[in-house]
Amino acid sequence: MEGENMVPHGGDGEGEQVSETEPFQQMQKLVVGYALTSKKKKSFLQPKLEVLARRKGIYFVAIDLNRPLSEQGPFDVVLHKLLGKEWQDVIEDYQQKHPEVTVLDPPGAIQRIHNRQSMLQGLADLNLSDCGGSSIFVPKQMVVLKDSASSADKVVEAGLKFPLVAKPLWIDGTAKSHQLFLAYDRRSLAELDPPLVLQEFVNHGGVMFKVFVVGDTIKVVRRFSLPNISNCQKAKVDGIFQFPRVSSASASADNADLDPSVAELPPKPFVEALVKELRVLLGLRLFNVDMIREHGSKNVFYVIDINYFPGLCLKPFVYCYAKMPDYEQVFVDFFHNMAQAKQNNRHCNL
Ligand SMILES: O=P(O)(O)O[C@H]1[C@H](O)[C@@H](OP(=O)(O)O)[C@H](OP(=O)(O)O)[C@@H](OP(=O)(O)O)[C@H]1O
Ligand SMILES: Nc1ncnc2c1ncn2[C@@H]1O[C@H](COP(=O)(O)OP(=O)(O)O)[C@@H](O)[C@H]1O
Ligand SMILES: [Mg+2]
Ligand SMILES: [Mg+2]
Incomplete structure (x- = not known):
C-alpha cells in the first residue's frame, strides 16, 4: 500500500x-x-x-x-x-x-517455544520458594519422534499415566499444530501422527488461566477448558479423541457461575514471581502462559503451554473471547517506556 x-x-x-x-x-x-x-x-x-x-x-x-x-x-x-x-x-x-x-523478540528465544518439549524445559527448576506455598509443575511428558505404536512401552517405562494429551511437537502457525488428541489407552497411540509430545492429562475443573506478559505488565484471564476425566471414564473409555479447541473457541469464563475453588485466580505474588523467572528463562518480553490448577488443590499449578506474542484483542463475534484486557494501552505504555529509556541512554552517552 x-x-x-x-x-x-x-x-x-x-x-x-x-x-x-x-x-x-x-x-x-x-x-x-x-x-x-x-x-x-x-x-x-x-x-x-x-x-x-x-x-x-x-x-x-x-x-x-x-x-x-x-x-x-x-x-x-x-x-x-x-x-x-x-x-x-x-x-x-x-x-x-x-x-x-x-x-x-530474539528469534532464537521464539524458536525455543515453537517446540513443545523445549518450551517447558527448565520450568520445574524455577526458584519460587517464597510464594506463599504455591508451586509450579509441568505435566509429565515424553516426545515421540516416529512410530507412535512402539512408543507404548516407553510410555509405561517413563511412568506416564493414561489418558495422555497428544500435542504436535512443532508449533508452526498452522491449525494442525494446535490439533490435540486425548489417548485413553496404549493401543490408541498407534493412531497418532508423530512427531508429538505425549503429556499426562491433569484434572483442573474445566477452567484455565491465561497469563499475558507484555514487558513488565502482567494480566491474567480465565478461560473455559476441558472438564475433569473421572476414574470411571478412565477405566471404561478407550481410543483417541480429538480435542475441541476449547481455550480459543469458548466463551470467557470470567462471568460464569463457577465453583470458587476452581475459578479463583492464582495468587498475584506467585504469578509475579513466576513471570519474573520466566522472562529470564525464556528471554522473551511478549508471551503468554497457559496455566491450570490441579483439581482439589489450592495452590498446585501446572504450565501446559507458552505462546509467543499471542492473540490479544477481544473477538466480539466469536462469543466473548477473553484476551488481554486493555492491550492497546498496555502496548503503548510498553513502547513509551522503551522510548524514554532510549532517550535517557542518549543523554547518558553525551
Ligand atoms: O496456543 P494457544 O494457547 O491457543 O494461543 C494461540 C497462539 O498464541 C497462536 O499463536 P501460534 O499459532 O504462533 O501458537 C495465536 O495465533 P496468532 O498470534 O498467529 O494470531 C492465537 O491467537 P488468535 O489466532 O488470535 O486466537 C492464540 O490464541
Ligand atoms: N496436560 C493437560 N491437562 C489437561 N488439559 C490440557 C493439558 N494440555 C492441554 N490441555 C487443554 O488443551 C488446551 C490446548 O492445549 P495447549 O497445550 O494450550 O495447546 P495450544 O498451543 O494448541 O493452545 C489447553 O488450553 C487446555 O484446555
Ligand atoms: Mg494454549
Ligand atoms: Mg499454544
Whole structure:
C-alpha cells in the first residue's frame, strides 16, 4: 500500500482526532517496524492502538519483506511474528548489524517455544520458594519422534499415566499444530501422527488461566477448558479423541457461575514471581502462559503451554473471547517506556 512504509504525520485514525496542539516536538519519537502476517496485523494493529500510540509519538511502519531490511527504517524497534528459517536469518543478521534496534523478540528465544518439549524445559527448576506455598509443575511428558505404536512401552517405562494429551511437537502457525488428541489407552497411540509430545492429562475443573506478559505488565484471564476425566471414564473409555479447541473457541469464563475453588485466580505474588523467572528463562518480553490448577488443590499449578506474542484483542463475534484486557494501552505504555529509556541512554552517552 502506498505510504505504508512512511511515518505518518498526525491525521486522524478511525474517528479519533489527534490534537495538533500536542507537543510532539518534546516527545521522543519511536518507530516500530512490524513484520506480521495479515491476520496478525488485522487483529493486533487495531485503529485504537494506532491512535493511542501516535499521541505518544509511536509510529507503526510495515516492513516490506521484498526489500532488504537494512535499507528500510530507521527503526527503533522491530516487532515480528513470522515463521520460517529464512525470516529468522534475516532478523538475526539485521540484529547483528543494528544492535541499537530492539528486536521483539530474539528469534532464537521464539524458536525455543515453537517446540513443545523445549518450551517447558527448565520450568520445574524455577526458584519460587517464597510464594506463599504455591508451586509450579509441568505435566509429565515424553516426545515421540516416529512410530507412535512402539512408543507404548516407553510410555509405561517413563511412568506416564493414561489418558495422555497428544500435542504436535512443532508449533508452526498452522491449525494442525494446535490439533490435540486425548489417548485413553496404549493401543490408541498407534493412531497418532508423530512427531508429538505425549503429556499426562491433569484434572483442573474445566477452567484455565491465561497469563499475558507484555514487558513488565502482567494480566491474567480465565478461560473455559476441558472438564475433569473421572476414574470411571478412565477405566471404561478407550481410543483417541480429538480435542475441541476449547481455550480459543469458548466463551470467557470470567462471568460464569463457577465453583470458587476452581475459578479463583492464582495468587498475584506467585504469578509475579513466576513471570519474573520466566522472562529470564525464556528471554522473551511478549508471551503468554497457559496455566491450570490441579483439581482439589489450592495452590498446585501446572504450565501446559507458552505462546509467543499471542492473540490479544477481544473477538466480539466469536462469543466473548477473553484476551488481554486493555492491550492497546498496555502496548503503548510498553513502547513509551522503551522510548524514554532510549532517550535517557542518549543523554547518558553525551
Ligand atoms: O496456543 P494457544 O494457547 O491457543 O494461543 C494461540 C497462539 O498464541 C497462536 O499463536 P501460534 O499459532 O504462533 O501458537 C495465536 O495465533 P496468532 O498470534 O498467529 O494470531 C492465537 O491467537 P488468535 O489466532 O488470535 O486466537 C492464540 O490464541
Ligand atoms: N496436560 C493437560 N491437562 C489437561 N488439559 C490440557 C493439558 N494440555 C492441554 N490441555 C487443554 O488443551 C488446551 C490446548 O492445549 P495447549 O497445550 O494450550 O495447546 P495450544 O498451543 O494448541 O493452545 C489447553 O488450553 C487446555 O484446555
Ligand atoms: Mg494454549
Ligand atoms: Mg499454544
